[in-house]
Amino acid sequence: MLAPGMPALRPQPDPLQDDGIAPPIAVCVGCGLTSCSGCTPAPRVARSSLAWEDLGQPWWLRLWRTALATSLEPTRFFGELPAGEVSAALAFAACAEGFALGSLGSCAAFGVWLAAPELAQQVLASSEACAALLLTWFAFVVCMVGLHLLWGVCLDVGVQQPRAGKSGWQGGARFGLYACGWDLLTSPFGVFGSLLTRGPLRAWLPIGAAVRAPLLAQQAYLAFCLGADEAAQRRARRLAMFVVVGVLCFLILLLAAAVASLARRFGY
Numbered sequence: 001m002l003a004p005g006m007p008a009l010r011p012q013p014d015p016l017q018d019d020g021i022a023p024p025i026a027v028c029v030g031c032g033l034t035s036c037s038g039c040t041p042a043p044r045v046a047r048s049s050l051a052w053e054d055l056g057q058p059w060w061l062r063l064w065r066t067a068l069a070t071s072l073e074p075t076r077f078f079g080e081l082p083a084g085e086v087s088a089a090l091a092f093a094a095c096a097e098g099f100a101l102g103s104l105g106s107c108a109a110f111g112v113w114l115a116a117p118e119l120a121q122q123v124l125a126s127s128e129a130c131a132a133l134l135l136t137w138f139a140f141v142v143c144m145v146g147l148h149l150l151w152g153v154c155l156d157v158g159v160q161q162p163r164a165g166k167s168g169w170q171g172g173a174r175f176g177l178y179a180c181g182w183d184l185l186t187s188p189f190g191v192f193g194s195l196l197t198r199g200p201l202r203a204w205l206p207i208g209a210a211v212r213a214p215l216l217a218q219q220a221y222l223a224f225c226l227g228a229d230e231a232a233q234r235r236a237r238r239l240a241m242f243v244v245v246g247v248l249c250f251l252i253l254l255l256a257a258a259v260a261s262l263a264r265r266f267g268y
Helices: 059-072 074-079 086-115 117-125 127-159 168-178 181-185 188-202 204-225 230-265
Strands: none
Touching (some): 059 086, 059 181, 074 168, 086 188, 127 204
16 A cells, blocks of 8 residues: 555566567667668868859859959959869860950951951851861960960069969969950950840949959959069069060961961952
C-alpha cells in the first residue's frame, strides 16, 4: 500500500527481455542515416567581385555589366582590381574588341555601299577580298587587345614597385585588358546596347563616362593597387605613353600601306 500523496512507481523494463535493438544515438541531418560517417557539404563556387569572372551569369550579360562598370565606376573598378587569371581578362578583351570593331566595320561597310555600290559589289563578289576583310578584322582585334595589354604592363614596369606576393606584369595586364570595356561602350554596338537597355534619355551617360574613364582608371590603379607615389606615377605614365604611341604609329603606317595596296588591286 502507498501512502496518500506518494507517486506511483513505474515498473522498470527487464534487461533480459530486451530485444537487443537500441534506439539510434545520432541521425545525420544530411542523409538521415545513423551509419553515415559524415556527409561532405557540396563545394561552393567562390564569386568574384568582377561581373565577368562570376560564372553564374550568361557570358553576354557578364560582358555588358563589366563594360558598364569599367566606364561608370572606373575609380572603384580599377582601384580595387583583384588579382586573378590573365586568361579571364584576355577573354573579356577579345569579346569586347571583337564586337566593337565588328560593329564599326559593319557601319563602314554600309557607308561604302551607299557611297560606292560598285566597289562594294566587287568586294563581295571576290572571295579573296572577303577573306582579306575578315583577316583585317581579326588583325584589328589583335592589335587593339595588344595595345591595351602593352599599356597596362608598361604602367607596372614604370612604377617598378610590384605588389607583394603578386606578379607585377599580371596585374598590369589585367588592368589593360579590362580597359577594353571602354571601346565596347563607345562603339556602334555599345551605342545600340545603351539605347536598347537604358532608353534614349539615359543611354548617353555610360558612353560619355567611357570617354572620361581612362584618366580616372589609370590614377586609381597606380595609387590604390600599386601604391605608387607621385614620382612613380609620372614615370609610369611617361613610359606607357611613349611605348604605346610608338607602336600605334608603326601600326598606322602598316595600315596605310595595306589600304594603298588594296586600292591599287581594284584600280582605285
